[in-house]
Amino acid sequence: MALLDICRHQDWKAILTPFGAQNFSVSCGSEVTCDEFKVPVGVDPSTFMNTLSKNDGKLKLQFNHGTTTLAFKFQHGVIVAVDSRCTAGKYIDTQYFKKVIEINPYLLGTMSGSAADCVYWERVLAQHCRIYKLRNKEEITVSAASKLLSNMLAGYRGMGLSIGSMICGWDKKGPGLYYVDENGTRLSGNMFSTGSGHSYAYGVMDSGHRYDLTVPEAYDLAQRAIYHATHRDAYSGGTVNMYHVKQDGWIKVSQEDVGELYQKYLFKRK
């Protein structure tokens, strides 16, 4: 209000909002302010989280991104492959969890880390992407979508979110691939892998990746990389879900159980 602006020297916010609200506006010209979570005044989430991660602490919460996901660009677009095992410590919650969110027909988001955080925040991202499309009459670019997500997460830095996500798509600037994580890191690249099994996946991907792969070769490489990660990493497994992002949108290539892939890749050799 105009009157409020004039009385600037007083902190009206503290009086009007009983709890310290985490306010941030997502600027797409949208003037949308997200009062997502109100934190009680006097509690600083970052210091609380610090006590949990100290090595001498009695109570230790480890946020490992228990999964394997990968994505890489090549001449025919972007290949995205993920496993589907969901774990809670040593217990397997489910072998068939969907770790790729289909934001719109041109945009995919992968999830690794805390399932709850990923599912929630990527759905919020999908909401913003839909609003962008309605307002601007064109699809959001991959760089803008990943920027929105990383800005949202940066607001909660230090508060214990656990998200390692890759935003993949094809927009007016060509194929796009961005890695976004809970620290607010946002990287553009040609190849990424996240999760507890990422080192195994990188090994296979790096040894087989070329820009001029054919489509069947690329499918084989991605599937092989996830499979080998699930073979060695305890927190990855279930099925391999694979997507291919082309100029006119993404397609779901396959969903194969890793047990059958074992037959295909390792057992036959013996």
Next chain:
Amino acid sequence: MAARYDRAITVFSPDGHLFQVEYAQEAVKKGSTAVGIRGKDIVVLGVEKKSVAKLQEERTVRKICALDEHVCMAFAGLTADARIVINRARVECQSHRLTVEDPVTVEYITRYIATLKQRYTQSNGRRPFGISALIVGFDYDGTPRLYQTDPSGTYHAWKSNAIGRSAKTVREFLEKNYTEEAIATDNDAIKLAIKALLEVVQSGGKNIELAVIRRSQPLKILESKEIETLVAEIEKEKEEEAEKKKQKKAT
């Protein structure tokens, strides 16, 4: 009737008018004329330069302002209000570049300015902005655009338009003379803008300020020498036409 409903901005009159907004539009009609032309590879903005006092430095009063490298606007109305709108628009252009990693489209920034203006027509304790703006530029894909906003917060796309004093005369001139051939080349589009302004500006080239944006090039404000040359060309063409008509009549 109007007397009781024109004070507070947020009050409708019984016959559905927001009088403050209409009075703001009257303020715009008092401002100096601005004309905008959308060509094929060029967009042109021309404004009537108000004569400055003897001791005043001429260059401090600029009616054509760049909002970003590829978008600029001219306004008619209260200069002080325009300064606020331009500042907010410039910040929004950079904010958009930061969050979306793309330059704004002309339509986006027009929509932002129009939303800003509308907010001030529905707010307690504020009055509407007393300006109309002509916003021109090129989008990322190279399409030229021209938009006009007014104090009520509406915006429309135009092929060519005029705002301010005598806008009606200029618009009628443009309706008669804006054809595909008239804007065939960049130079033709610039000349059309000058011709339109010459209809209402008193003493010729000295009182015209002109700016152009060409595709993939930043805003360029023409120097008075260039304008004088173009005005001379236009006068020559007019004379030649008058000669031709005379000859036709004679034969």
